[in-house]
Amino acid sequence: MERRSFLKKATIATGVGGATLAAPAIAQSQPSLNWRLVSSFPKSLDNLYGTSEIFANALRKATDGKFNIKVFAAGEIVPPLQVQDAVQNGTVEVGHTAGYYSLGKDSAFIFDTAAPFGMTARQQTAWMLHGNGMKLMRELYASYNIVNFMGGQTGTQMGGWFRKEIKTVADLKGLKFRIAGFAGNILSKLGVVPQQLPAGEIYSALEKGTIDAAEFVGPYDDEKLGLAKVAKNYYYPAWWEGGASLSFLVNKKKWDELPPAYQAAWEGACFQAHTEMCAKYDALNPPALQRLLQNGAVLRKFNTQILDACFTATQEAYAEESAKNPRFKAIYEDYRRFRNMEAQWFNVAEQAFAQYSFNKKL
Numbered sequence: 001m002e003r004r005s006f007l008k009k010a011t012i013a014t015g016v017g018g019a020t021l022a023a024p025a026i027a028q029s030q031p032s033l034n035w036r037l038v039s040s041f042p043k044s045l046d047n048l049y050g051t052s053e054i055f056a057n058a059l060r061k062a063t064d065g066k067f068n069i070k071v072f073a074a075g076e077i078v079p080p081l082q083v084q085d086a087v088q089n090g091t092v093e094v095g096h097t098a099g100y101y102s103l104g105k106d107s108a109f110i111f112d113t114a115a116p117f118g119m120t121a122r123q124q125t126a127w128m129l130h131g132n133g134m135k136l137m138r139e140l141y142a143s144y145n146i147v148n149f150m151g152g153q154t155g156t157q158m159g160g161w162f163r164k165e166i167k168t169v170a171d172l173k174g175l176k177f178r179i180a181g182f183a184g185n186i187l188s189k190l191g192v193v194p195q196q197l198p199a200g201e202i203y204s205a206l207e208k209g210t211i212d213a214a215e216f217v218g219p220y221d222d223e224k225l226g227l228a229k230v231a232k233n234y235y236y237p238a239w240w241e242g243g244a245s246l247s248f249l250v251n252k253k254k255w256d257e258l259p260p261a262y263q264a265a266w267e268g269a270c271f272q273a274h275t276e277m278c279a280k281y282d283a284l285n286p287p288a289l290q291r292l293l294q295n296g297a298v299l300r301k302f303n304t305q306i307l308d309a310c311f312t313a314t315q316e317a318y319a320e321e322s323a324k325n326p327r328f329k330a331i332y333e334d335y336r337r338f339r340n341m342e343a344q345w346f347n348v349a350e351q352a353f354a355q356y357s358f359n360k361k362l
Helices: 003-013 046-062 080-088 107-112 121-130 133-142 182-188 199-208 219-225 252-257 260-294 304-324 326-348 350-357
Strands: 033-039 067-072 094-097 146-153 160-162 176-178 193-195 233-236 245-251 298-301
Touching (some): 046 219, 080 245, 107 326, 121 146, 121 245, 121 326, 245 260, 326 350
Parallel strands (some): 033 094, 176 193, 233 298
């Protein structure tokens, strides 16, 4: 589906602030539908899980109560990392997840979520809507009987919680680190032992010493998971997630059966949910970080030596994966061109503004 079509249809169901407009005239002659949505996230992570509820509520209002989505948390129907399988196989109609959880199926799925040293939230959304991002991701998901939609953005994430300080690249060797996506492959080049765990298992693994460090999203979610209780060193930035996007995944057969009016309402509801998530994180993360620091967390920045080593390993990983996977290569080349152009502009305006202004208090 082309970008202009997406935006035009989204406008039908959303107002300027993302407020959903009831559309009883649209729904009068439409069927009543009851679908199920499975999330990769537990209810305790209210912004991640709650984005699905925002979407479902917006869709219900836009269709005058005729199109209802029941949201199920991680593990209630399927395990958190098997959401895509459930949608593909038709076990449920809809899923809400991170594309890079399906890295094992095709490494190109990372570009639907976040690529190391890649784009920020705004840049990723720009690529999806005004570059080739949505087109390329739609082609990828079509191979799995799925239609994808933007489903939220976390913004730039934190680098995670570590039991010990990470002062040199050598400190990474042998480190058992909970980290999702392609970044695990990269860090393994530097001696890290990556572990992919769902949110609900991170705390116990860190507490028991099964892992030595863990990253998830940022202060608001990390506080809820209690990670500061078992590891005090809080590192930043997450160079692997400059802006992590989530997706709503729909079984393609089910999507094709929807009336056009419902498809339009659907896209509007997705657009609202996508916008809401990042805005909420931007509002909730600052006070959460203050609370964590007040309770003993120690904020630390990855030094230049470590970041340089990670960047070099990233370049190697991109080259290796491009040589193995033609689809990865095609999407990466488009993503890379868009990211590099965005970087030139953001360096001129955004970064110059932030470097000076954000060091001042109004």
